[in-house]
Amino acid sequence: EQQRLIRAKLLKPYMDSRHEEISAWNQQYAGEQSVLNERRMTNVGTFRAYLQEYLRHHPRIRQDMTLMVRQLAPDANGLPIEIYCFTNTVVWAEYEGIQADIFDHVFAVVEEFGLRIHQTPTGNDIRALAGAFSR
Known part of the structure; x- marks a missing residue:
């Protein structure tokens, strides 16, 4: 790997x-x-380093302000990774687009590091699972 x-x-x-x-x-x-x-x-450390460099090279992220990718305390839902940075715009719609693009990229590459994104199941997930077993 x-x-x-x-x-x-x-x-x-x-x-x-x-x-x-x-x-x-x-x-x-x-x-x-x-x-x-x-x-x-480790794959987690390498993933954090990758995200840090990705943000350092992102054209819409301010390089003169705080920029960090850090690992938070693990809990029952996994190991949270926090991305902390500032965009080069204060226009809300642009900010939301930049944030969405960054997370789209995170979701697209995370499996390359042998990691997975976790989300707690919702009622819809449980209904879908129950429906799959009832067929």
Whole structure:
């Protein structure tokens, strides 16, 4: 999976530097005592790094203001990822369009990182499931 992701233009610098950093750590501290002493690259960390770079290169995101992608505390619904940034417009309709485009992109690429989007089932989901079993 890492070989596939390293070909992504926005991820290559991150993947290269992270691989070097982790390799150096593992050579110095992990040794052969235990796998638990090793550091590893994760799909969640790589996804966060990708989103950060995606936003840094987005033409409608302000680069002179706070921009971060962070992992919040895990809960029963999964591991929330927060995107915090500012658009280069205050026109509400434009802002909504930019936000929608960013999340469309997130939804389109998340599976490339071995991750899934979670949404709590609604009454419609449960009715559809019940209907599928009653046929």
